[in-house]
Amino acid sequence: MIKITVPATTANIGPGFDSLGIALNLYLTLNIYEATEQWLVEHDYQEDMPHDETNFIVKTALSLVPDLMPHRIRVSSDIPLARGLGSSSSALLAGLAMAKALAHLNIDNEELLDHATALEGHPDNVAPALFGSGVSAYYDGSRVYHAPLHLPRNINFVTFIPNYKLMTSNARKALPANLPFKTSTAASAISNTLIAALNVDDFNTARELIEKDLFHETARQHLVPELSTIRDIAHHLDIIGTYLSGAGPTIITIVPKKDTQQLIDALSAANLPGKILQLEPDFQGLSITTERRS
Numbered sequence: 001m002i003k004i005t006v007p008a009t010t011a012n013i014g015p016g017f018d019s020l021g022i023a024l025n026l027y028l029t030l031n032i033y034e035a036t037e038q039w040l041v042e043h044d045y046q047e048d049m050p051h052d053e054t055n056f057i058v059k060t061a062l063s064l065v066p067d068l069m070p071h072r073i074r075v076s077s078d079i080p081l082a083r084g085l086g087s088s089s090s091a092l093l094a095g096l097a098m099a100k101a102l103a104h105l106n107i108d109n110e111e112l113l114d115h116a117t118a119l120e121g122h123p124d125n126v127a128p129a130l131f132g133s134g135v136s137a138y139y140d141g142s143r144v145y146h147a148p149l150h151l152p153r154n155i156n157f158v159t160f161i162p163n164y165k166l167m168t169s170n171a172r173k174a175l176p177a178n179l180p181f182k183t184s185t186a187a188s189a190i191s192n193t194l195i196a197a198l199n200v201d202d203f204n205t206a207r208e209l210i211e212k213d214l215f216h217e218t219a220r221q222h223l224v225p226e227l228s229t230i231r232d233i234a235h236h237l238d239i240i241g242t243y244l245s246g247a248g249p250t251i252i253t254i255v256p257k258k259d260t261q262q263l264i265d266a267l268s269a270a271n272l273p274g275k276i277l278q279l280e281p282d283f284q285g286l287s288i289t290t291e292r293r294s
């Protein structure tokens with residue numbers, strides 16, 4: 001049996017729109033069993049998700065190797081769908097990794113990343129899902145340039161997942177078609193300075209810049225009213241950097257570990273409709289293991 005695991009991801013991290021992302025410790029697991037006549041996809045999603053070759057994971061695998069031999073596969077995942085935690089990127093990478101493993105393809109992670117980004121359209125989820133930890137990336141339309149993002153030690157990602165879904169494609173429709181030159185300069189300066197602050201463990205500067213995004217949050221905040229509520233709660237505790245995870249609706253506050261419980265208690269008391277999780281970075285990224293049955 002071949003087992004593929006891919007972590008969840010939180011993208012943008014405030015001002016790093018389509019560029020910054022961090023892998024988190026929720027996982028999609030894909031088990032690949034025997035070869036079969038037709039693709040057979042078992043899964044435990046509550047959703048109406050195809051069990052045949054029209055399944056997204058199989059379609060992604062076939063985009064890389066069109067004549068891939070069908071197999072019985074099983075997908076299980078604790079990454080919620082369409083919530084801004086990179087479920088589509090995890091499924092997409094699982095499909096590509098399956099094609100690579102079954103067809104014994106000789107492609108490295110760079111090629112895998114280019115292919116995954118071409119399918120996803122932006123690298124900020126697929127890059128950290130592939131490599132683990134934090135990544136800053138730029139896609140020029142054919143190739144991804146990327147570098148690790150330094151993460152402070154002793155932080156948690158206090159994650160509020162609303163009860164409703166928001167498809168990334170819909171949240172992208174809310175974005176402006178253009179940004180004035182002055183705004184773009186400021187937006188990129190904020191993002192650059194956030195990365196520089198993280199590099200020297202200056203968490204005081206970093207957490208302020210996390211909330212100064214000029215690229216996407218203002219345009220999307222009407223879709224996720226909880227963003228301003230959670231920011232207010234977090235600011236009262238004076239510990240905080242809160243941002244819209246990916247395209248939303250999940251909202252994440254990066255917190256020093258010591259302050260985590262205090263924030264979770266305050267968020268729980270607000271009784272917002274959704275789930276609160278305490279997440280941590282994943283440092284491994286995508287993994288493929290082969291288990292031999294005796």
Ligand SMILES: Nc1ncnc2c1ncn2[C@@H]1O[C@H](COP(=O)(O)OP(=O)(O)O)[C@@H](O)[C@H]1O
Pocket residue numbers: 028049055056057075077080081082083084085086087088089091166167168169246247
């Ligand atoms: N394991 C999976 N198998 C099949 N399709 C999936 C899987 N995970 C995600 N998807 C597809 O991706 C969609 C969500 O993608 P998207 O809107 O980008 O949100 P997210 O922020 O979760 O990536 C789902 O509605 C579903 O169509």
Ligand SMILES: N[C@@H](CCOP(=O)(O)O)C(=O)O
Pocket residue numbers: 009011012017018019083084085086087088122124125168171172216245246247248
């Ligand atoms: N940069 C993208 C990130 C989308 O992430 P997802 O987890 O919501 O798919 C965007 O903001 O649109």
